Amino acid sequence: MLQEGHKDHQGHQPPEPLPVHPAIIQKARQKRKEKRQKRSLERKNQGEEGGEFVGRKRLRKEVTPSSPLRLVIDCSFDNLMMFKDVRKLHKQIQRCYSVNRRAAHPVQFYLTSLGGQLKQNMDKTDEGWVNWKDITVKTEAYHEVVVKEELVYLTSDSPNVLTELDETKAYVIGGLVDHNHHKGITFKRAQELGIDHAQLPLNSFVKMNSRKVLAVNHVFEIILVYLEKGNWQEAFFTVLPLRKGAIPLGQEGIATEDEEESDRDAETVTPNTTGNEQDQQ
Secondary structure (H helix, E strand, O other): OOOOOOOOOOOOOOOOOOOOOHHHHHHHHHHHHHHHHHHHHHHHHHHEEOOEEOOOOOOOOOOOOOOOOEEEEEOOOHHHOOHHHHHHHHHHHHHHHHHHHHOOOOOEEEEEOOOHHHHHHHHHHOHHHHHOOOEEEOOOOHHHHOOHHHEEEEOOOOOOEOOOOOOOOEEEEEOOOOOOOOOOHHHHHHHHHOOEEEEOOHHHOEEEOOOOOOOHHHHHHHHHHHHHHOOHHHHHHHHOOHHHOEEEOOOOOOOOOOOOOOOOOOOOOOHHHOOOOOOOO
16 A cells, blocks of 8 residues: 555656545445445344334344244134234234244244235235244144144133143144134134143232233243243233233232333233233133
8 A cells, every 4th residue: 555655666656536526425325324224124124013123132033943832823713803903913923923033942833724814914014924934834724733632722711720831732822803702712612623722820820900811922922931931920920011900919909000011012902902802811
């Protein structure tokens, strides 16, 4: 490199550098800005949910499930929902996908019976879903994808209470946002198919001021936290939004409602109209 005042090897003074036109500088800056925006958008698309970026922590490009446990969202209730509820279910599924990608112990994630309004909405509003990693998407029903002996349908109407998770099982979450219009439907379907069923041990740890029905993503997240912590109470109170009035048993006199709780749980609606809202949990 030539230093200032030095001559080249032929004894010539190097020419003065030509001034760069301001328009060229501005154009280069604009290109760099566009590249940064493109990279930012690509990162955001990997971790967003319904247009909302769920965190700054960089997602792993590939996640090898560290738990053999399977979580299945049963999407066979499409014809029972209004389109606004289908959109809510879509957002809850997006939340499930995002938290599983970030989880300490990600599970094997399945969507079954995908079609109808739900798939149409996913194709229209979230074209990138077809590139999701570490998820199995099927048009077939869950009992056609997994052998019945390995299935456990999670429904709050079941008399059976889970005390621990069996990682050889596939736990099914009903993909239904029904605003209590179809109470008992998931329990009934599990019985008709002769499939094992159970409810999360919510009553053993939590006093709820609203109906004990949780959104799809709530159930999904509770199980992920339990797999990491091994503690049901910690799992419930890590996931449940305070505005649902969740209180530890024995502390029923303590007010816990917090209207400022952000809607981090992907379109979970207010207490008496919660998503899954199914009879799942």
